[in-house]
């Protein structure tokens with residue numbers, strides 16, 4: 001069934017939704033994106049995603065064509081028009097369409113595209129992700145949610161070819177993040193994830209998990225960790241708006257913590273779902 005897609009002011013059947021070949025998203029990856037989860041028909045932590053969108057756009061001096069309230073209304077309207085109950089809304093904004101020339105153009109309108117992706121979001125998973133470690137080949141401003149994702153495409157393709165679900169990217173001997181997720185390990189009921197910096201995307205799911213961690217009795221240590229530590233951890237978890245709180249049960253063919261989804265991941269995923277019913281942990 002054809003989806004309804006939003007393109008710069010219009011809701012159109014996906015076959016009719018078009019962007020110019022001169023769009024700077026296409027020629028330069030000069031754009032920013034967001035993915036917001038939808039669970040039981042509710043957009044999860046939408047305001048936090050829109051705040052990160054505004055920050056990313058600010059960092060590359062791209063003027064968003066709509067206010068945060070307008071973007072929130074567009075998300076809700078698009079989900080409604082597509083009858084989306086489980087999955088996500090993808091948003092991409094680019095600097096617009098103009099003859100190819102590197103510096104910022106003047107006097108053109110940004111392109112704003114949004115579409116839905118239906119995806120099953122089970123409250124619990126019977127099987128954890130298999131991860132493949134790969135070198136992190138990305139640029140130095142990974143805190144910006146840029147549509148320049150070629151390194152992640154290659155990382156995740158390598159993972160897929162190895163029969164894995166996600167890549168685990170490594171730089172200078174430590175794990176940066178998953179191919180499209182934040183990476184965590186668990187040791188003795190303590191969650192460990194690296195600090196935010198230009199080296200990683202500030203995950204909204206990461207922030208959501210941290211916001212309710214206190215009520216679980218688990219603690220948090222913010223530091224980088226190695227592949228060896230991950231292999232020896234009680235649990236490994238990846239978080240993202242697409243996979244939510246996802247246990248990882250294998251890295252490079254080696255089982256983690258018995259090879260089954262662990263209790264910390266299960267508990268954190270359950271609470272995430274409980275809070276999603278109210279629009280997410282971040283309000």
Ligand code: PDD
Pocket residue numbers: 035177178179180181182200201202203204205206239240241242
């Ligand atoms: N990716 N790190 C990277 C490199 C990511 O691409 C993502 C999300 C995350 C997690 O961020 P969040 O919790 O806000 O989704 C971390 C999205 C889902 C994607 O590219 O599809």
